Amino acid sequence: MNPSTIDPQVRIGHVHLKVADLERALRFYRDVLGFQEMQRFGDSAAFLSAGGYHHHIGLNTWESLGASPPPRRSTGLYHTAILYPDRATLGNALHRLIKAGIRLDGASDHGVSEALYLRDPDQNGVELYRDRPMEEWPRKPDGSLDMYSHPLDLQRLLDESSL
Structure with missing residues (x-):
């Protein structure tokens, strides 16, 4: 190494x-x-x-x-990312957020992962996500990653949850 x-x-x-x-x-x-x-x-x-x-x-x-949250345009933690083991458990998390009335800031399919973005009560950024298996990650012809940000189909995620 x-x-x-x-x-x-x-x-x-x-x-x-x-x-x-x-x-x-x-x-x-x-x-x-x-x-x-x-x-x-x-x-x-x-x-x-x-x-x-x-x-x-x-x-x-x-x-x-x-205390008050830090101003939006300041340095600091962008978000905490919480990794879920699979798509069904990420869908379960989405069910919990909806039930609690918590608004999402966004939801994206990045090719390598699927993510839900929100804020905690102190306005800290939180990402709830699941990784796709490495063999499914999009790659360029030279083998490097070819990540993207496409809208995540939330209804499909909910449909695939175990709740």
């Missing part, structure tokens, strides 16, 4: 978000998206997981209690 290249087994393990209201953030990440609350530090922090991992999402108010 090239010493200047990161090991291919490295993964991004979790995201820790500053939120203005912990209970409001929990209603979104726990109650709407379905993450399990693993640990809580009073009314200032909570750690959430899928599948019993120690945490995938940390939420805290340590520096942000009652």
Whole structure:
């Protein structure tokens, strides 16, 4: 392996978000998206997981209690991307969003993946997506990726969910 290249087994393990209201953030990440609350530090922090991992999402108010979201045209996190294992579970997530009355900012088919875009209660960008198998990824004649952004058929996604 090239010493200047990161090991291919490295993964991004979790995201820790500053939120203005912990209970409001929990209603979104726990109650709407379905993450399990693993640990809580009073009314200032909570750690959430899928599948019993120690945490995938940390939420805290340590520096942000009652604060406003950052301005739209500023630096910072663009979005947190949450990877779903398959199309049916992404469709299930869409059902949960609709039931909770959460508006999508967009929905795209990128060739390599299908994605739903929205905002959490603190206006942090959230992407819910599923990857297509690598052998289905669109490629140019030279073998490089040929990603695109086409509208995602939401009704078809809902129809293929398991709910």
